[in-house]
Amino acid sequence: MRGWRTACLSAVLSLVSVVAALGENTDYSLMSWRYGVVVWPGQLNTYSTVPERFVERLEAAAEEAFGFWGYEPPQPTDEWPGSVRHEGRLHIDGPYDVAIVDDGASKEIPIPNLSWQGARLSPVLVIPFVGHWRMHDALGATATFGAQFFYRPLVRTYPLAEPWVHDVGLGYRTVICASHAGDDVLIHEFTHWFQWTWCEARDLEPLALPPLIREGMAESAAAEAESSPYDAWDRQAVIDWAKHNCLVGVVGAAARYTVGESLVSYLLDELGTARFLATLRDWIACPDRMAAEHEPGWRESLGLPLACPEGSGEGAGD
Numbered sequence: 001m002r003g004w005r006t007a008c009l010s011a012v013l014s015l016v017s018v019v020a021a022l023g024e025n026t027d028y029s030l031m032s033w034r035y036g037v038v039v040w041p042g043q044l045n046t047y048s049t050v051p052e053r054f055v056e057r058l059e060a061a062a063e064e065a066f067g068f069w070g071y072e073p074p075q076p077t078d079e080w081p082g083s084v085r086h087e088g089r090l091h092i093d094g095p096y097d098v099a100i101v102d103d104g105a106s107k108e109i110p111i112p113n114l115s116w117q118g119a120r121l122s123p124v125l126v127i128p129f130v131g132h133w134r135m136h137d138a139l140g141a142t143a144t145f146g147a148q149f150f151y152r153p154l155v156r157t158y159p160l161a162e163p164w165v166h167d168v169g170l171g172y173r174t175v176i177c178a179s180h181a182g183d184d185v186l187i188h189e190f191t192h193w194f195q196w197t198w199c200e201a202r203d204l205e206p207l208a209l210p211p212l213i214r215e216g217m218a219e220s221a222a223a224e225a226e227s228s229p230y231d232a233w234d235r236q237a238v239i240d241w242a243k244h245n246c247l248v249g250v251v252g253a254a255a256r257y258t259v260g261e262s263l264v265s266y267l268l269d270e271l272g273t274a275r276f277l278a279t280l281r282d283w284i285a286c287p288d289r290m291a292a293e294h295e296p297g298w299r300e301s302l303g304l305p306l307a308c309p310e311g312s313g314e315g316a317g318d
Contacts, residue, residue, distance in 0.1 A: 004046070015235040027164035030086040030100055034059050035074065036123030037100065037111055039090060039168050040179075041138060047130055048236070052083045058126060061186035061225075067192050068187075068221040070273050073115035075119050092170035097124035113154065117201055122172050124193065127165075128179040135178060138162050145300040147177035147185050149192035178259035199280070208284040210291075212251045216260025220268065223261065239263045239302050246308035247291040266298045 020083035029040040033055045044051055059082060064071040088102030100109040129135035137143060140160030154161060154169030161169070173196075175189045183199040196218060199206040206214075238258050245251075251259055258283065267276050283290050 011030055012181040027162075028168065030088065030090065031055060032080060032084045032086065032111070033126065034076065034080065034082045035062055035114060036125055037086075037090065038126045038128065039097070041127065041129055041134065045084070047179055049128070051085070051254075054128060054179060055083045055170050058186060059181060061183055062124075062190045062193070063185075064225070065187050065190035065221055068191070069277065070184055071194070071198070074116035076112040076123075077115050077120075077199055078110075078112040078114045090125075090168045091302045092168070094170075095172040096099060096120065098125075098171055099122055116197055119197075119201055119217075121197065124175065125168065125171050126175045126177070127168070128177055128181070128203055130179055132178050138165055139176070144282070146278060147175065149189045150174040150176070177275050182225070187222040187225055188218040191221040194221075198277070200280070201250050204281060209280065210283055210287040211253075211256045212247070212263060212291075213280070213283050213287075214260075214262040215256045216254070216262075216264035219257050219261035220264045223265075235262070235302075239304065241284055242299060242302055242304055247295045248288050248308075249291075262302070263294070263298055267294065270297065 026043075028042065029044045031038045031040065031044075031051055038051070038055060038058070040047065040051065062073050086100045086102070087104070088100050088107070088109075091099050091101045091108070094111050097109045100111065102108075107252075114123060129138065130145070132146070137139070138161060139154075139158040140162075141158060150157060150169070150173070151165075152172060154174060158165070173193060175186075176192075177185060177189065192214070195209065195214060196206045199209070234297045240258055241255050245255075247259075247263065247287045264276075269280070271279070279290065295308065299306055
């Protein structure tokens with residue numbers, strides 16, 4: 001009888017432990033950073049990256065992405081210390097209503113909104129995966145990529161992602177990357193955050209920016225953080241592309257990064273940062289006219305004839 005009671009008690013305690021475990025969040029770990037929250041898929045002890053060091057790099061990259069264009073980054077509307085680990089799960093009711101909920105401690109910690117030039121911004125969520133394979137697997141992605149900035153809930157881009165990704169990706173500013181992403185990758189993605197913030201503050205549609213300008217700006221801002229051994233090769237690749245193609249029209253996906261960086265760097269040298277940003281309205285409204293206007297000078301900077309090559313197909317190739 002005594003053994004039977006002991007066995008029953010043990011079974012009950014095991015059941016309680018299982019129920020408690022089911023109530024815990026085992027899909028991801030949470031850490032605050034100055035501009036929002038970092039969601040680490042899985043458990044932090046599985047990462048070779050030091051989480052606190054990664055957060056430092058995130059904050060430096062965000063500051064560089066805004067600072068390159070002459071602006072301070074957004075600031076939290078309430079005190080929000082960075083590099084603090086939090087127990088619990090992420091709860092999102094909307095872009096401006098994000099909190100960390102610890103059911104075990106019956107505690108909810110609201111994540112502050114951000115403020116930039118008088119506008120209210122939603123906090124930025126960063127999801128650093130242990131590797132690209134895990135990133136693509138969790139997202140149900142069919143195409144490979146190194147990192148991405150999202151301006152809308154993740155379910156709209158990746159409907160086949162794992163359920164926890166949809167749960168934490170309900171906000172409107174999310175960066176997905178590998179935990180070993182270089183500083184240049186982080187600056188590139190946060191430059192897209194800058195573009196979105198800057199354009200919305202001026203009632204411009206960020207997605208209407210030509211991809212050539214959008215990616216060119218991100219590559220230009222990240223250039224100093226990128227290793228330089230391949231600079232000469234990249235320049236030669238741009239020259240080779242320009243010998244057969246024009247800026248007017250659709251520039252292929254592979255070329256828009258290198259060609260875009262070359263064009264934006266040329267425009268920054270010619271116009272300066274403030275005047276270049278002022279032209280973004282025109283790039284949105286009439287991209288072909290802007291490309292045709294600046295093409296001769298850009299081609300001259302590459303040491304090429306000013307006119308587009310005959311039969312180039314105007315921007316059709318990569």
